Amino acid sequence: MAKATPSHTHTVSGWAAHDSSGKITPYTFKRRENGVDDVTIRILYCGICHTDLHYVKNDWGITMYPVVPGHEIIGVITKVGSNVKGFKEGDRAGVGCLAATCLDCEYCRSDQENYCQQLQFTYNGIFWDGSVTYGGYSTMIVADHRYVVHVPENLRMEGAAPLLCAGITVFSPMKDHGLVESGGKRIGVVGLGGLGHVAVKFGKAFGHHVTVISRSAGKEWEAKNRLGADEFLVSSDQEQMEAGKRTLDFVLDTVSGEHSLLPILELLKVNGTLFIVGAPNEPLQLPAFPLIFGKRTVKGGIIGGIRETQEMLDLCGKHDITCDVELIRPHQINQALDRLASNNVRYRFVIDIASASSSPL
Template identity: 70%
Template sequence: MAQTTPNHTQTVSGWAAHDSSGKITPYVFKRRENGIEDVTIQILYCGMCHTDIHFVKNEWGITMYPVVPGHEITGIITKVGSNVTKFKIGDRVGVGCLAATCLKCEYCQNSQENYCDQVQLTYNGIFWDGSITYGGYSQMLVADQRYVVSIPDGLPMEVAAPLLCAGITVYTPMKDEGLLEKDSARKRIGVLGMGGLGHLAVKFAKAFGHHVTVVSTSPSKEKEARERFGADDFVLSTDLTQMQARKRTMDFIINTIPANHSVGPYLELLKVNGILSIVNVPEKPIELPSFPLIFGKRVVKGSIIGSIKETQDMMELCAERNILCDIEVVQTDQINQALERLEKNDVKYRFVIDIAGQHNQKSRI
C-alpha cells in the first residue's frame, strides 16, 4: 500500500484531516496522470456527507491519514484518455462513492458493482495501482470513466452533487421495490428521519404519488415535512400514542436515522409483509427485536448506494421531475464549521462546498 506511485505526478491542492481530531486543513498532494480509461475533472462542487465525519475522526477505525474526504463530486472534464468513449472535454459530470471494482465478478457484470467484494471507495480506498484514493475536497480529480456519470443540463451542478450519495442511497431501495415506476401502485411509505437522506426520500416518494409519513424525534420538523416537502402525515416517534395510532399502516419504510436506536417500534408501523429498508450506519449495531418481525412476517433489508447505471438513471429522473436536494453552499474556509454543524444535524439539508469559488452567494455559517 502506498499513498502514491511514480505515476502520481500531478500536484493538487485540497483539504485533508491528518488525525482523529478531524480538523480539516489545506493539503497539497499528488494525483495520477490521466490514463487511457481516465477522465480528468475540474471539481466545481463537493457535497458533505455524514460519512465524511466518520472518516475524518476515524470513528470506524479504518481511516488512513491524511484523508481527503468527499464523494459527492461534480465538475467539468478537462482531459480524456484514448479509450474514453462515454465523455468528451467540457462535459458536466459527477463522481460518487466508487473508484474501482474488480470488473469481473457476477455483480460487476450485472450492473451491481457497488456490491463487488473488491470495491474501492473514492476516498480512503486502495486503487488498482496500490495508491490511496483521495476525494472531492480538492480542486481536481482523475477518475476511471466507468465510475463517472453525466449531469443532465437541467440539474444545477451544486444541487446535483448530493444526489451522488444521499440521492442514490434512498433512490435504489425504493426502485428495488417498484415504487419509482410510472405506473407504480400508490403505497403508504414511511421515512424515518428527515435529514439529508430523508428529505430526498420524501421527494422521490411524492414525485410518484405515494402517501408519505415522516417519522421523527423532532417536532420542529413537522411544518417543513408537510408544507415544504408535501408529506401527508407526521409522527413524533417519542409519542407512544401517535406511534400506536399508525400501527400496521405502512407498506414500506426507509430508515435514515443516523443515531443509535432500536428498529422494533418502527417495525410495528409496517403492515404484514411490510419492508423496512436500512440505509443508515449508526455508530453501534441496530437493535432488531424478533417479535415485531415474526408476528408481522416483516422483512428488514439493507441497501448501499447504487450502481453507476442506477446513478445515471436517477440523475435523468431528477432532471425530468425536478427532484432537487435542498442545500447550503459553503466556501472552502468554512469546511470545519460546516462539519461541526453537520455532526449536530444542523443543516437544511445538505452542505455543498463551492470548491471552485464560483458560487454567487456566500452562505452564512
C-alpha cells in the same frame, strides 16, 4: 506532501484531515495522469456526507491519514482518455462513492458493482495502481469513466452533488422494491436529514403517500409544506405511533444515531419491509415479535450501482429534483462538520470548490 508513484504528476490543491482530531486544513497532493480509461474533472461542488465525519475522526478505525474526504462530486470534464466513449470535454459529470471494483464478479457483471468485494472507495481506498484515493474536497479528480455519471443540464449543480451519495442511497432501495416505476404505495421515511429529505422528494415524485417519522416535532411544517410529505409522526409520541400501526408498505430508515426498531416495525403492514440505510455505530436491537406477527422483512443496502445512479440522475432531471443545500466555502468546512455532527443542517452542506481561489484558508 503525499508520496507519489511515478505516474502521479498532477499537483492538486485540496483539504485534508491529518489525525483523529478531524480538523481539516489545506493539503497539496498528487493525482495520476489521465489514463486511457480515465476522465479528468475540474471539481466545482462537493457535498459533505455524514460518512466524511466518520472518516476524518477515524470512528471506524480504518482511516489512512491524511484523508481528503468527499464523494458527492460534481464538475466539468477537462480531459478524456482514448478508450472513453460517452464523455467529452466540457460535459457536466459526477463522481460518487466508487473509485474501482473488480469488473469481473457476479455483482460487477450485473450492475451491482457497489456490492463487489474488491470495491475501493473514492477516498481512503486503494486504486488499481496501488495509490491511496483522495476525494472531492479538492480542485480536480481523475476517475475511471466506468464510475463517472452524466449530470442533466437542467439541474442546479450544487443541489445535484449530494444525489451522488445521499440520493442514490435512498433511490436504490425504492427501485429495488418497485417504488420507482409505479406509485400508490404508502411509504415511511425515518429521519429528515440529508438522506431523508431526498427520500421524501423521490416518494412524492413517484406518486406515493409519504409519512415522515422524526424525533423533532419542529420539522413537521417543513416536511409537509416544503417537501410535500403527507403525514408526520413524532417518534416519541406514543399516541401518534400507535395510530400509525400497520399503515405502511415500506419504510426507509435513514437514522444513524441509536434508536429503537420496534415502534418502526409496527408501522409496517403485514409483509412490509424496513430498509435500513443509516449506519448507527452500535448494533441495533432486532425484536423478533413484530417480524413474526407481521411477516415483515428487515434489510439494508449501500448506495447503488453506476447504471442505477445514472438512471436516478436522469429521473431527477425529468422531475427537477435536487437536494436542499447550504453552500459553504472551503474555509468553512470545519464549522460545517461540527454542525453536521449535531445534525444542524438543512439538509446537506455543499462546498463551493471553485470559490477556493478567491478565498484562501
